[in-house]
Amino acid sequence: MPLRSYRVLDLTRLLPGPYCTMLLADYGAEVIKVEDTKLGDYSRWYDPKIDENSALFHSLNRNKKSISIDLKTEKGKEVFLKLVKGADVVVESFRPGVMDRLGLSYNTLQSVNPDLIYCAITGYGQTGPYANIPGHDINYLSYAGLLHFFGDKETPPKVPAAQIADIGGGAMPAVIGILMALIERKASGKGQFVDVSMLDNVVYWMQTILPEYLAAEIEPKPGELTLSGGKACYEVYETKDNRYLSVGALEPKFWEAFCKVIEKEECIPLLDAPLHIQHQLKGDIQKKIQEKTLQEWMIEFAEVDACVAPVHTLEEMTRDPQVLARQLIQSINGHLNIAPPVKMSNTPGHLRNKAPVLGEHTETLLKNCGISIEEIEQLKGNNIIN
Known part of the structure; x- marks a missing residue:
């Protein structure tokens, strides 16, 4: 050791x-x-x-x-x-x-x-x-x-x-x-x-927040940061069975794949749209995600690289095949x-x-x-x- x-x-x-x-x-x-x-x-x-x-x-x-x-x-x-x-x-x-x-x-x-x-x-x-x-x-x-x-x-x-x-x-x-x-x-x-x-x-730790402020002295508002609620491609959405799906489709290829699976291809060009459009996107995506259960969505995304994951409970985490494989x-x-x-x-x-x-x-x-x-x-x- x-x-x-x-x-x-x-x-x-x-x-x-x-x-x-x-x-x-x-x-x-x-x-x-x-x-x-x-x-x-x-x-x-x-x-x-x-x-x-x-x-x-x-x-x-x-x-x-x-x-x-x-x-x-x-x-x-x-x-x-x-x-x-x-x-x-x-x-x-x-x-x-x-x-x-x-x-x-x-x-x-x-x-x-x-x-x-x-x-x-x-x-x-x-x-x-x-x-x-x-x-x-x-x-x-x-x-x-x-x-x-x-x-x-x-x-x-x-x-x-x-x-x-x-x-x-x-x-x-x-x-x-x-x-x-x-x-x-x-x-x-x-x-x-x-x-x-x-x-x-x-x-x-604040490497994705502080450097931009130090450079421009513009104070970001809660909910506007890219990695904490500012973009529709990086968000948590509620499913039909009141469970949650996390989406981390930051890159264009992942965002495109995500939009295709949820049948919202019109959203593909809007990956980097302004903040007010991002909020509209979230609403539209939430309505779509609410049409199916968490398990149904995970089946849809099973063979797709879109950076989508279920929000696990502790019980589910301990039974997850990746957690088991890594002991x-x-x-x-x-x-x-x-x-x-x-x-x-x-x-x-x-x-x-x-x-x-x-x-x-x-x-x-x-x-x-x-x-x-x-x-x-x-x-x-x-x-x-x-």
Whole structure:
């Protein structure tokens, strides 16, 4: 596995950080989840549960180990610093300053391990006027200007069903930053601080929206962007049975094929028509699509390249032949999980172990750090470890 020689200490909770370290663990890194001695990661306690932990926790924390330490105590800090000496990466998602107040700042950890790569995932980054304010996915999307486009002229912005800023703006850039830092370390021999801001990375996502504004300073309106409701060729239409069909016929050849199947060939020259005509087109196409059920339309489009797809429910997605062929849902110990997505011919990712019980590996990991059984028992007795 490509990351088999790396050890990661994961102090994160909930979604962005655990998603980042899940990816690293799925491809071989030894990820040690450092949790407190009481609640641990809050996502353990969500519903629905699989055994004593939540389905979400099991999905995000498979292939990891768990050690439970009270980092607010001096002895707990000492134990953590012993782990840091043998680590390649530390990932945390506290607000700026929290690790400093614990006495475990980047500078402190680097003094123990100069090769260490330290990744901090935060809402707004380590600097700037928003650095210390709280936030969630919806707030980062709002500040970035992206949520503004999740609606149209008649409706307010809608909350996305998936956490765009948490995963696309936090977890994935953190993985990329960590891997880049590991590559750089091979050349320079030095570790570094990786500052990942979810707001920064959502702005970076807006490559199909922002460059046009920066060039012309013309503010587009919700519902007018090509890829978010501006064109009839890129839209969702309701079928006769109250299901939905997505159309992504952006290119002329796909648009022509689509129009021929729905018997609206007069629409072919109107692919790039002005906005007011696009709205008329949508109305005409909607009337046509409403004449047949989703299944009937999928039969019509089965042998046609038109970029048309059914809007699946989760049940339909898990039974879809493409999802099955790519083995996107796999089992660990009888429980279904989302499988590692990047297919590698020589070093693929694997679902190896289910998520750990809180503190499951504490004793083993401390023994590996050279801490005696007597000291481990003393730490347990003082509630410094669990």
